[in-house]
């Protein structure tokens with residue numbers, strides 16, 4: 547539509563390349579999503595949001611900016627959303643899940659960089675992402691070496707504020723992290739011109755927690771047999787949680803969960819009760835990275851959980867709501883985020899317990915560990931997760947891949963073979 551085109555032009559997107567991207571995305575979405583049987587009524591919301599992710603949602607961001615609000619983009623679930631909300635700013639995820647722009651990205655980062663990093667850099671260099679172009683503040687973080695160094699390069703093309711995420715969970719690390727939250731708060735106040743009060747922060751915490759609770763509810767409902775929702779749709783819900791307005795998202799996902807409860811009560815599902823149930827674990831899958839779930843669910847299995855940052859790692863822990871002063875709330879935020887079991891931490895034994903207990907909770911017959919090629923932290927932990935799951939009698943298949951479609955057939959063969967052993 548022409549008003550969208552004008553908006554994209556104002557954002558200085560490369561219009562022909564962007565049109566081509568939307569075309570591919572639409573086709574891909576049709577094949578992977580709209581082709582599914584027994585889909586939920588609530589999936590209409592998902593289809594709508596996805597179809598308008600570069601359209602109406604970007605329009606909303608522009609409207610917010612016209613009202614004097616700011617847009618903050620991040621690449622990691624360590625950037626505290628409740629604080630962004632407390633500054634009346636919009637918080638969006640900027641990770642990208644497509645190969646577009648990869649060749650350009652290789653001018654700024656080495657070839658042996660993971661696809662997620664190349665993708666967000668490539669999208670910026672190729673002028674394809676209206677979210678990145680709408681941002682007033684882009685926040686990076688010192689997690690893996692790949693990202694840490696990539697932000698130095700990215701900063702040359704898009705000013706990037708970097709939060710120092712510690713690498714351990716010691717008291718000193720927690721103190722550093724708390725000070726980084728305070729520094730982020732000051733940066734937000736500077737960029738937005740707003741003052742973050744205790745009242746505003748309490749509201750930010752409640753909004754972020756309500757979203758997490760809706761996602762936790764979804765996670766629990768997926769323990770039902772037959773599986774009430776496909777892994778593809780559940781992944782999409784988690785992906786959309788990074789883009790849509792949080793209050794609307796929360797209401798829509800709670801409605802969708804009501805529908806799931808009714809389905810479960812009626813014994814209905816997306817696949818027969820004897821369908822092998824798999825859980826995914828590992829690296830985040832950013833929009834439109836739907837490759838692995840599609841391959842898995844085409845191989846006769848159903849995905850019942852995602853232990854990833856675009857999954858339970860982002861929704862499992864709530865921020866304590868009992869604090870009444872700013873200081874107490876900042877403590878609560880620091881504590882909540884220090885529970886994130888990212889593979890960038892050493893040691894990171896809590897992840898092994900969390901993977902195992904989630905696999906049991908969702909009644910997974912097996913786990914597929916997913917690492918992006920060149921991702922050191924998750925490739926290392928694949929070996930540990932395998933051992934931990936074996937100890938609990940849960941088989942695991944380790945997969946390393948990227949965003950290309952070249953290995954789809956090979957993946958399918960391996961996953962089918964794995965599913966047959968379950």
Ligand code: BJ8
Nearest residue numbers: 622623660689690692855888921
């Ligand atoms: S808290 S998982 S969102 S850092 S895939 S870029 S780790 S080389 S994404 Fe992450 Fe935050 Fe951790 Fe979560 Fe590096 Fe690996 Fe690439 Fe990765």
